[in-house]
Amino acid sequence: MTPQNLSATVAVGSVIGTIPAIGVTTLLSTAVAARFRLNIAATVLVSYLVQPLQILLAIPFIRLGINLFGMEELRLSLGEMQVMFQTDWLDALSKLWLANLAGIATWAALATPIGATLYFILVPVFRKVLPRPVTGSLDSDFTPQV
Numbered sequence: 001m002t003p004q005n006l007s008a009t010v011a012v013g014s015v016i017g018t019i020p021a022i023g024v025t026t027l028l029s030t031a032v033a034a035r036f037r038l039n040i041a042a043t044v045l046v047s048y049l050v051q052p053l054q055i056l057l058a059i060p061f062i063r064l065g066i067n068l069f070g071m072e073e074l075r076l077s078l079g080e081m082q083v084m085f086q087t088d089w090l091d092a093l094s095k096l097w098l099a100n101l102a103g104i105a106t107w108a109a110l111a112t113p114i115g116a117t118l119y120f121i122l123v124p125v126f127r128k129v130l131p132r133p134v135t136g137s138l139d140s141d142f143t144p145q146v
Helices: 003-017 025-035 040-049 051-068 078-087 089-129
Strands: none
Touching (some): 003 089, 078 089
């Protein structure tokens, strides 16, 4: 892989791996990697490796989305969610669904700039780390034997 391809693969896998929607990373990373002709297996692997960040960033994405879209503040502690579900589980599901959509929208707005930044940071790093391809020069008087 070239440094550019590897950088794009890592950037795409990292960004997709942090989407605040559990269970969609494999399908989404496969589709994006296939579309941009990246290494699908490597992209999916990177998205799996950053999934701890997905769990850590889900609540911040959701909170930021709630603030950006002017939604009603949502309490996201376990006890408060249990009370919400005991009071009216359908309303609780609706609120959590909308809050998660706001988090996904926030992620989508930030995905391209963060991915591009990550790509441009990784290209020079991979140029230094990856072995350079061997380029041999052929003598002009060399004729292959048939």
